[in-house]
Amino acid sequence: xxxxxxxxxxxxxxxxxxILAFVxxxxxxxxxxxxxSNKGYKVTAxxxxxxxxxTKAKVTMSGVTVGRVTAISYDKKSFRAVVTxxxxxxxxxxxxDSQASIYTAGLLGEQYISLETGAEDASLTEGSNISLTQSAxxxxxxxxxxxxxxxxx
Amino acid sequence: MSGLINFLQRLGAFIIDxxxxxxxxxxxxISVLMGFKDxxxxxxxxxxxxxxxxxxxxxxxxxxxxxxxxxxxxxxxxILVDFGGEESLGLLVAxxxxxxxxxxxxxxxxxxxxxxxxxxxxxxxxxxxxxxxMEMMAVDPIRRIVAPRFFAGLISLPILTIxxxxxxxxxxxxxxxxxxxxxxxxxxxxxxxxxEFRHDIINGIIKSIVFAFVVTWIAVYQGYHAMPTSEGVSKxxxxxxxxxxxxxxxxxxxxxxxxxxx
Amino acid sequence: xxNSLVKIRDVHFSWDGRRDIYSGVDLDxxxxxxxxxxxxxxxxxxxxxxxxxxxxxxxxxxxEVAGQEIPKLNRKxxxxxxxxxxxxxxxxxxxxxxxxxxNIAFPIREHYDFSETxxxxxxxxxxxxVGLRGARDLMPSELSGGMKRRVALARAIVLDxxxxxxxxxxxxxxxxxxxxxxxxIKELNNALGLTSVIVSHDIGETFSIADHVxxxxxxxxxxxxxxxxxxxxxxxxxxxxxxxxxxxxxxxHYPADDYAEDLLKGHKS
Ligand SMILES: Nc1ncnc2c1ncn2[C@@H]1O[C@H](COP(=O)(O)OP(=O)(O)OP(=O)(O)O)[C@@H](O)[C@H]1O
Ligand SMILES: [Mg+2]
Numbered sequence: 065x066x067x068x069x070x071x072x073x074x075x076x077x078x079x080x081x082x083i084l085a086f087v088x089x090x091x092x093x094x095x096x097x098x099x100x101s102n103k104g105y106k107v108t109a110x111x112x113x114x115x116x117x118x119t120k121a122k123v124t125m126s127g128v129t130v131g132r133v134t135a136i137s138y139d140k141k142s143f144r145a146v147v148t149x150x151x152x153x154x155x156x157x158x159x160x161d162s163q164a165s166i167y168t169a170g171l172l173g174e175q176y177i178s179l180e181t182g183a184e185d186a187s188l189t190e191g192s193n194i195s196l197t198q199s200a201x202x203x204x205x206x207x208x209x210x211x212x213x214x215x216x217x
Numbered sequence: 218m219s220g221l222i223n224f225l226q227r228l229g230a231f232i233i234d235x236x237x238x239x240x241x242x243x244x245x246x247i248s249v250l251m252g253f254k255d256x257x258x259x260x261x262x263x264x265x266x267x268x269x270x271x272x273x274x275x276x277x278x279x280x281x282x283x284x285x286x287x288x289x290x291x292x293x294x295x296i297l298v299d300f301g302g303e304e305s306l307g308l309l310v311a312x313x314x315x316x317x318x319x320x321x322x323x324x325x326x327x328x329x330x331x332x333x334x335x336x337x338x339x340x341x342x343x344x345x346x347x348x349x350x351m352e353m354m355a356v357d358p359i360r361r362i363v364a365p366r367f368f369a370g371l372i373s374l375p376i377l378t379i380x381x382x383x384x385x386x387x388x389x390x391x392x393x394x395x396x397x398x399x400x401x402x403x404x405x406x407x408x409x410x411x412x413e414f415r416h417d418i419i420n421g422i423i424k425s426i427v428f429a430f431v432v433t434w435i436a437v438y439q440g441y442h443a444m445p446t447s448e449g450v451s452k453x454x455x456x457x458x459x460x461x462x463x464x465x466x467x468x469x470x471x472x473x474x475x476x477x478x479x
Numbered sequence: 480x481x482n483s484l485v486k487i488r489d490v491h492f493s494w495d496g497r498r499d500i501y502s503g504v505d506l507d508x509x510x511x512x513x514x515x516x517x518x519x520x521x522x523x524x525x526x527x528x529x530x531x532x533x534x535x536x537x538x539x540x541x542x543e544v545a546g547q548e549i550p551k552l553n554r555k556x557x558x559x560x561x562x563x564x565x566x567x568x569x570x571x572x573x574x575x576x577x578x579x580x581x582n583i584a585f586p587i588r589e590h591y592d593f594s595e596t597x598x599x600x601x602x603x604x605x606x607x608x609v610g611l612r613g614a615r616d617l618m619p620s621e622l623s624g625g626m627k628r629r630v631a632l633a634r635a636i637v638l639d640x641x642x643x644x645x646x647x648x649x650x651x652x653x654x655x656x657x658x659x660x661x662x663x664i665k666e667l668n669n670a671l672g673l674t675s676v677i678v679s680h681d682i683g684e685t686f687s688i689a690d691h692v693x694x695x696x697x698x699x700x701x702x703x704x705x706x707x708x709x710x711x712x713x714x715x716x717x718x719x720x721x722x723x724x725x726x727x728x729x730x731x732h733y734p735a736d737d738y739a740e741d742l743l744k745g746h747k748s
Contacts, residue, residue, distance in 0.1 A: 068261070071268040078272050082376040085383035092405060093311050093386050094414035120410045129406070169304055174407070342575075350572035350631075353532050354586040354638070355561040357554075361589070 104131060104150040105190040109164040114145045115175055115200025117166055122176040123149045130155040133177060149177060151188070160186045166200035175200060242438050245359075249437065252357075252364025262365040263372075270331035270366065271373030277330055278323060278377045279384060285322060286385035289313050290392040294399065303397070307404035308411050310389035315412065315421045316477060319381040321469050324428035327374050328461035332436035335366050336457035339440025340450035348441075363437045370433030371426075378425035382418070420476045427468060432461045483507040484642060484674045485531055490540035492526060500526060502698040503540070508642075508691075513668050513675045515685045517720070518695035524678040525569060527695070528644045531676070532566055533557045544642065562590065565640035569647045571627035573619040573634070579606070580615040583634045590638065605633040608663060610656070625652045632660070636667060642674045643667065649681045661688055682721055686710070694720060 114136065123131040131151035139146045151158070161182030168175050179194075188194070256263050293309040339362060342348050348358040386408075393399040412418070436457045443453035485508035493499045500523040508514045516524050529535045530542050536550045543549065547560055573582050583602045587593055593601075606612040609629040619627060628651065635643065645664065649657055665688045668675045679685045686692070686706040694702040694709070694717065702709060702717045709717055718724075735741065 068265070071272075072264055074272045075264050075267050078267070078275060078373075078376060081275075082379050085380045088383045088387075089315070089379065089418050090414060093315065093382070093408055094412045094418050122406070122410075129402075174304070174410075345575070346568050346570050346572035347574050349529075349534060350566070350568050351574075352534055353561060353564065353566040353568075354589070354634075355558045356586070356589045357558060 104152050107188050107192045108148050109194040109197050110144040111197050111199045113199040117175045125179045158188045159184045163196035164194045165198035248359050249364050249367050252360035255360040256364050256368050266365045266369030270369050274330045282381040282384035283388040286388035287392045290389035294397045303399050304403045306393045306399050307408040311386050311408045311412050314385040315382050315417050319378050320424035323378040323381045324465045328432045332432050333454050333458050335436040336440040337454045340443035340453045344445040367433050367437050371429050374429030375425045424472050428465050431464045435460050482510045484510040486543040488541045490537045492537045510674050512690040515677045515689035515692045522695050563641040565635035565643045567632050567635045567645045571631040575619050579617050579630050586638050609633045644676045646678045649684050
């Protein structure tokens, strides 16, 4: 009886460990938790070229993550990409004339959006549009331009 | 000419033997699966077997996961740092472990630790006429001995794989962050951005379920059909591990192609 | 003669599909009696018990136990039929991961939902019969060969079978235990109305308790009758077997080519 109790307890412990591991995987090792942290206000920005930007990319200010890209679409009228980002509600003081740029972290890293603060008193709120944008730097374009400038010299 | 005929004859015999073996193992599998009800009715038997195949394999899985996570993290760091991409270390560690290393290494270790033990145990019970004596006591050894071990393996390996994933990623994190100084925030946020719960973690677990099925099937089949001699049992045990390893690696390629290639 | 519990008719069997170890065996096991199957080593006595228990199927012929055609039963019916059979294996075949007590309790636990006290009573009673009540907590690896056989015997009779099959019950026992087991088999048979089949080489012990003896050799029943009839038989074969003479018609060798030819073969190549 005693040894079979021990067996049961240990098997129970194994299952408990597995459940904890699973919760850890779900919350920390995947985007599972990202679904729930959708709180915040949405602002949009239009870019000529978003390069390799994808949803869930970071939105930073001076390197601090303030939100995430939640949707990317294409505007038929302006022929530009529309990026919707969700900004964390604690950053509700971003000036309306802030500029959004797409940068790359490191040579091969992620692309992300960096916001440079403007000077206006009015702040960005739900549904605001950031009009000052700077598109992604596409390596091929730069190389292309360089080649052109070399050959024309 | 006669060499050719000889070759064809041998090829034919080989194919027929192979088909017969496949047929035997499938019929055997079906009779094991029919024991599902008996296993449900007697959960104690199942728990005992989960103890001996699952709990007793935990230690080796745990420590392997720690070392594998550390090695992947260290190697990944030395490669990524050249490109200034050490921010992506978390992603690299998590994806390699979750998609590939945890299911595959977990299954290989499991077949060596638990599969071989199951084969040897069943094979020895056969060699010492314990299975035959059970039959004469009107107890079906497939339902009483084989089925609980099969289902215990089927449950244990995915559980161990989940633990492998979590422990591996965490030990990779410790090496990357505590030793190599990768920023903890970017380590985890990279993972959370790019690792899809459904696509990566669930698929990794599905892999481990497939491996668990194949490994335990091979283990119980080899044990039950072992020659009832000490040599036969030792051969069956070797076969169990070798066939399991081949099946795991072969299936892994197929599954990876199906799950992640597109 | 009383009714036959087991009727074996024209049975052929082969392990490998080539060599037939039986060439049409006919055998009757009378109900309520002790029947001995004797014969030289390797003639297929153990195999015969396995055919009766349904663990092997004959390639040809019929094996009928209590009116049921064993090879034709489906799985469920076969397992039901086996509940009424007990078999003592030549090796004992105890379950090595269970104690002596649990080994004997095993068939009860598997088939019935008895209370723990009831199981204890039954198991201790059977252990007392074989004189091993004190060894109940030992593991099979801690038992001697003879003790294992006695535990296996207790286990075989624990479900109160109708047909008991003993494969070599007398080998490896000390004289006192041997005497007890011989009496036990006889008493079980008389008291419980069992039908017993004994496979053995021990002429003395077997003849002392058997009502009916069949001698199996070279795939056939070569002689059958009561022990007295066999002792007084004038067949040279039976005389040789019963008295254990080295020379005579009984084959001692496994079927083989001529010895001289075999030796010469080695020199030719
Ligand atoms: N598992 C097996 N596979 C192949 N052949 C077997 C097997 N078991 C027994 N045989 C063969 O069947 C024949 C009969 O074996 P069996 O064990 O029935 O003999 P036995 O009469 O019980 O002998 P003994 O008195 O020595 O126990 C032997 O010739 C043996 O070679
Ligand atoms: Mg025998």
